[in-house]
Amino acid sequence: MGIVNALRRLSPDSRNTLVAVLTGLVAAYIAYGIWDFKATAVLGFMVRYSTPLALAAMCGILCERSGVVNIGIEGQMLVGAFVAFFGATWAGIVFGVVAGVVVGALLGAFLAVCAVSWRINQIIAGTVINILAAGVTSFFYRQGRTMKGSMPTWEIPLLKDIPLLGKVFFQNQPLTYLTFAIVIVLQVMLFRTPWGLRTRAVGEHPSAADTVGVNVSLYRYGNVAAGGALAGLAGALLSVEATGTFERGMTSGRGFLALAIMIMGRWRPSLAWAAALFFGLLNGLVNQLNFERVIDVPPQFIGMLPDVLTIVVLATFAGRVRAPAASGQPYTKE
Amino acid sequence: MNRQRVQSALLPVVAVLVAFLIGAIVVLADGKSPVRAAEAVIKGSMANRAAIGATLEKATPLILTGLAVIVGMKAGLFNIGAQGQLLLGSIMSAYVGYRLTVLPTVVHLPLALLAGVAFGAVPAFVVGVLKAYRGVHEVIATIMMNTILVNLTDWLAGGPWMQPDQAISKTPPIQASAEIPKVADLPVGFFLAVVMAFVVWFLLSRTTLGFELGTVGANRDAAHYAGMSVKGITVLAMTLSGALAGLGGAIETQGVVGRFEPGFNRGLGFDGITIALLAKVSPRAAIPAALLIGALRASSTQLQSIAQVAPEIVDVILAVALLLVAAPMIIRWALRLRNASGVEGVNLNTGWGS
Structure with a gap:
């Protein structure tokens, strides 16, 4: 009986999550x-595929919850991957990350x-960040470097x-665990701390805030x-941890996929993580x-599957979910 | 010309000059000689008639992808999918070009161009519908479309439409009757692109459709209350944008490459964005902007061989120029400092809903 009562007290959102899990x-x-x-292989793939996406989606959530649309996640990830890899070839993986x-x-x-x-259109x-990232990382790319050390499996x-x-879930590499932790911490911080309340206020109604x-x-x-730091970490995860190398354009649209995942996850860290896992599973x-x-x-x-999925997902969800109201709007003090 | 107009016309020029300066510093930081790099660009893009022809060839699809982005921006839409639309247009014109064998040039050439236009428009139409009726932001949809179309054209060129007895995936060469000729080393396709720039300029600034497009771009609510169909115009603008990109692909296939080969037209769509902003969203100004970028792209071999500079330096320069142009133009727009250069047309939708 105690369990039934506890279930009743949960919000519909939490109840749905529980049922889904x-x-x-x-x-x-x-x-x-x-x-x-x-x-095991399929689920292992799911976690490996979804982790950088989840991390990049956290970047999107953090930005949009405070009212800034970040289309440049892709470029931030690419530069993060680039710097992390070449940093790792120079002074070890910790330095690289x-x-x-x-x-x-x-x-x-x-x-x-x-x-x-500057109030540039976001x-x-x-x-600009995306184009700059693609140009700079291609220009300075050098072939045939190897990292000093590699990520252990814990x-x-x-x-x-x-x-x-x-x-x-529990035989992974360090940055994957870090991602799990970041998702949980961000979920709690966004909805249970004064910082989270203020962040959401800034994204919903900046003049009230x-x-x-x-x-x-x-x-x-x-x-x-x-x-941006999270996007950089997602890039580092891609190059230093997941593949151990860097290639030109290696993020291949993951930054944009992450935005779709953010929308599908309704700007909530835990739901976005679930959406990323769902993408990984498929x-x-x-x-x-x-x-x-x-x-x-x-x-x-x-190769085109994630993109087709993204379009289908967005066509299903995008019109029905509500973005933070001030997302994309510059704020002027009156 | 009043002072403000001169200033605003000068802005892209200054931006490009500063970008070149920063490019030179990057080349220097890389341990190479900026002077040799400049020499390489001049040799590769304008030293002789062949080099000029190469510049015009490179500029041709760029004018059209630039126009594609401009048409979208006028309606408040950011089409970063010109790349994919161009690819589909390119392969469809190649298919019509090699498959139909008995047609005279007067029928075959325009038919292949038309195939490119139509199939460039198709994916953009889908994106427009998704935007207008499902609230899918066009930036995400076009990016996803890009990957889908890169994969689709790769598959077509390496599978059903692949030239038999070839190791590399590519379609068979197009028939002579579909080829766009060259006159004295100068590609005819370029002049077609220039004509299109004037057609688009006329369409946007002298017709009712252009006015409606601009109104939707400037203020969707106002357009709605004025009785315009915001959704219909959104779909139309997107479709038109894709058709222009598709035409760029078709001209590239019929006038330069002679067939479809995966990887031959990478990056043209993204250069279109740079051109649209350098041209300050004015169709006629897309011509000089595309010529500039075309000249830089045409000299990539020379950059490598004469100056040992990786041709990606061009992307760095263009990104810097783009940033410098984007910053002040939006600041002006934000501060409502009206000037006569038409930059107030850019009012991209930054929200996710429709």
């Missing part, structure tokens, strides 16, 4: 019971300058022994720079089916 778990374990290692995050934050701050101080400012004691989930003494510009600067499934020749699809069609 439980359904997912049951489905996963049924699949695991039948196919064993194939299910930190450098990637710092440069990401600088690009975030740059977007903030464009959007808040879509154009983001596009196994979490006890948790790693859980069948299926242990292998999927201003009236009660919140420094709108300061919040936008801080959050957009922090968002891609993992198709890859596995293709690998086993159950379906025989040319690689180009596999």
Whole structure:
């Protein structure tokens, strides 16, 4: 009876989440019971695919919750990946990752300058970042470098022994764990702390926030720079952790995918993470089916799958969800 | 000309000069000689008739993708999918060009161009519908469309439409009857693009449609209350934009490449954005902007061979120029400092809803 009462007290949102998580778990374990290692492979793919996307989506959430549209996530990720990799070839992986995050934050701050101080159209400012990132990283790209060291795999004691989930979630690399933590922390901070309340106020109704003494510009600067740092980290995750290399244009649209995931996740960190996992799952499934020749699809069609999915998802959700009201609007004190 | 007009016309020129200066510093930082790089650009883009022809060839699709972005921007839409639209137009014109064999030039050439125009318009139409009726932001939709169309054209050129007995994926060469000729080394396609710039200028500034497009771009609510169909114009503007990009692809196929080959037309769509902003969203100004970028692109081999500078330096220069142009023009717009140069036409939708 206590459980039923507790369920009743939950908000509809939390109840839906709970139902979704439980359904997912049951489905996963049924699949695991039948196919064993194939299910593990698909879910492993899901986590690897979704982690940089989730992190980049957190960047989008942080920016838009405070009223700035960040189309430049793609470019911030690309530069983050570039700096992190070449930093890692020069002075080790820790230095590389930190450098990637710092440069990401600088690009975030740059977007903030464009959007808040110079009042450039935010879509154009983001596009400038993207074009600049593609140009600079291609120009300074050097072939044949290798990193000093590589990311270890950390196994979490006890948790790693859980069948299926242990292998999927608790035998990962450091930045993947960091992403899990960031999602949870951001979810709590955004909805349970004064900072979160003020951030949301700045994104919804900046003049009201201003009236009660919140420094709108300061919040936008801080959050957009922090968002840039997350995008830089997502890039570092891609180059230093996931692939151990850098290639020209290696983010290949993930920054934009992240924006779709942010919208699908209704600007909430936990929901966006779920959306990223969902994307990862679908891609993992198709890859596995293709690998086993159950379906025989040319690689180009596999390549366009995330994009087709994104358009379908947006066509379904974008008109129905509500963005932070002041997202994209510059704020002028009156 | 009053002072303000001179200033606003000078802005892109100053932006480009500063961008070149920064480019020179980057080249210097890379340990290479900016003087040699400048020499390479001059040799590659204007030293002789062949070089000038190469510049015009490069500028041709750029004028059209620039126009594509301009038409979108006038209606408040940011089409960063000119790339994909150009690719689809390009491969469809190649298909019509090589597949139909018995047509005379007067029919075949325009038919292949038309195929490019029509199929450049198709994906843009889809994006327009998604934007107008489903509230999908066109920036995301066009980016996604780009990847989809790159993959689709790759598959077509390496699968069903691949030239047999070839190792690399590409379509067979187009028939001579579909080729756009060259007159004295100068590509005829370029002049077609110039004509289109004037057509678009006329359409945008001298017709009812152009007025409606501009009104929707400037203020959607006002357009709605004035009885215009905001959704219809959104779809139309997007479609028109895609048709222009598709024409660029068709001219590229029929006048330069002679077939479709994956990877031959990368980056043209993004240069279109730079051109639109350098031209301050004015169709006629797209011509000099495209010539400038065309000259830089035409000299990429020389940059590599004469100055040992990676040709990606051009992207760095263009990004800097873009930033410098974007910053003051929007500041002016934001501060409501009206000037006669027409930059107030840019009012991109930054929200996610419709």
